[in-house]
Amino acid sequence: MLRHTVYVPAWQGFTLRDMLSPPVAAPAPFPFQEAHQTAFHTARSAIYHLFRKLAAAGRQTVLVPDYHMGNEIRAIRAAGAEIRVFHIGPDGQPDLDQVRRLCGAGVDVLFTIHYAGWPQPIRALRAVCDEHGVALVEDCALSLLSESGGAPLGSFGDYAVFCLYKTLPVLDGGLLVQNRDPFEELTALALERTGRAFEWGQAAELWVERTRGRMPALGAALSTCKRRVGALLTALRVERIPVGDIGFNPAHSRIAMSAWSRHLLARSQCIEIRCKRRSNFLLLAGELAQAGIAPWLALEEGVCPLFYPLLVKDKSAAAQALRRRGIIATELWNRGDPECAVHEGAGSRFLRRHLLELPIHQDVDETQLRYIARCVTDLNLSLDGAGSYPHGFRGAGTVRPHAAA
Numbered sequence: 001m002l003r004h005t006v007y008v009p010a011w012q013g014f015t016l017r018d019m020l021s022p023p024v025a026a027p028a029p030f031p032f033q034e035a036h037q038t039a040f041h042t043a044r045s046a047i048y049h050l051f052r053k054l055a056a057a058g059r060q061t062v063l064v065p066d067y068h069m070g071n072e073i074r075a076i077r078a079a080g081a082e083i084r085v086f087h088i089g090p091d092g093q094p095d096l097d098q099v100r101r102l103c104g105a106g107v108d109v110l111f112t113i114h115y116a117g118w119p120q121p122i123r124a125l126r127a128v129c130d131e132h133g134v135a136l137v138e139d140c141a142l143s144l145l146s147e148s149g150g151a152p153l154g155s156f157g158d159y160a161v162f163c164l165y166k167t168l169p170v171l172d173g174g175l176l177v178q179n180r181d182p183f184e185e186l187t188a189l190a191l192e193r194t195g196r197a198f199e200w201g202q203a204a205e206l207w208v209e210r211t212r213g214r215m216p217a218l219g220a221a222l223s224t225c226k227r228r229v230g231a232l233l234t235a236l237r238v239e240r241i242p243v244g245d246i247g248f249n250p251a252h253s254r255i256a257m258s259a260w261s262r263h264l265l266a267r268s269q270c271i272e273i274r275c276k277r278r279s280n281f282l283l284l285a286g287e288l289a290q291a292g293i294a295p296w297l298a299l300e301e302g303v304c305p306l307f308y309p310l311l312v313k314d315k316s317a318a319a320q321a322l323r324r325r326g327i328i329a330t331e332l333w334n335r336g337d338p339e340c341a342v343h344e345g346a347g348s349r350f351l352r353r354h355l356l357e358l359p360i361h362q363d364v365d366e367t368q369l370r371y372i373a374r375c376v377t378d379l380n381l382s383l384d385g386a387g388s389y390p391h392g393f394r395g396a397g398t399v400r401p402h403a404a405a
Helices: 016-020 043-056 071-078 096-103 122-132 196-214 216-235 259-265 270-289 315-324 338-343 346-354 366-378
Strands: 037-040 061-065 082-086 109-113 135-140 159-163 174-178 308-311 355-358
Touching (some): 016 259, 043 071, 043 159, 061 071, 061 096, 071 082, 071 338, 082 096, 096 122, 196 259, 270 308, 270 366, 315 366, 346 355
Parallel strands (some): 061 082, 061 109, 109 135
Antiparallel strands (some): 308 355
16 A cells, blocks of 8 residues: 555544643634524535425525535425526636526525635625525535625525534534524424444544544554444444435434534634634645646635635546545535536536645645645646636636735
8 A cells, every 4th residue: 555755634634632622712703603503414404404494485496506516406406495507607606697587587595605615796696685585595515714795604695504524623513504584493403413433433534534644654554444443333234424425315314413523613713723724725825826826716805715726637637646645635526416417507517627626724734735736736737728718717817825814
């Protein structure tokens, strides 16, 4: 088995310090203090239960973006909704004229997704919804701790959904927040426990990945041991409810966020995590700028970046090349919901083929970031040339590596 001198995991990990540290004294940021919130095991469960209530209230026609993961759309459809699709451009922004036209043609709910921490034109979308009497749901699964114009993402919509474990060192967690017209039954919804097998297994996974990021050889050995333990538990038919890209199963939709995640959430340094992700983004952007490589989108004020989004020539080939060098990039959303595929526009198809997500989470250090930049440059992965971009889109343009975090 290949051993790397550098290993950069795709996601942040977990340490005993995270578990044993005292709770954070400062007030928790949005959305953790909101009155009408429900903490599910995964965000797709929150989506499912919200849209069941909306459908029962007569809001059954839902407008969704063509650039999506797929599981969230399957959850909406399983809740009894009818799906309509609007287009996202290669810059990650919606066609507002199309959204306005569709919202005026019998749509009940607009479901918008904030991509990797960058906001949609949320005030304009709010205005369209208000004009046509359409409920607005913000999918903030990739955008926890991000803001737009000084206001947190998730606070503009009637309802919002967050995926906690994508940003914070917790095991699981999909948070539903109801800002307007709350369904009280959802706030008081009785949910089932995740079980100790999941908690121990997920904690081990996150601890091993973080260890591997600091000590690659030891971490690789621990990872091998963990896989063998997992295979044994599977052979013994020990049920573990997973997280991640696992599809959508309504039978798992009434599972709560784990007790361990609640414990860790109270100890998560959200402000420091946000600052670290921003500074990591800027450091990597500065390194890549020396080779003339810009991110898909420049870092805006208020954005808590989930990844460093890089446009590459071939997403799968680029991810494999980086993995061989110990960098675990994320191939986000290669495919969406199959039933929506026929309605996809050129922008969504472009992003599915070319947008690769590089790790810049809070566990990545300066040495690893410089190593990522060197590998991206040496492997010549970046997409370039005007003819490669649809509709004249040219990415983020000039990078200012010394911009304030």
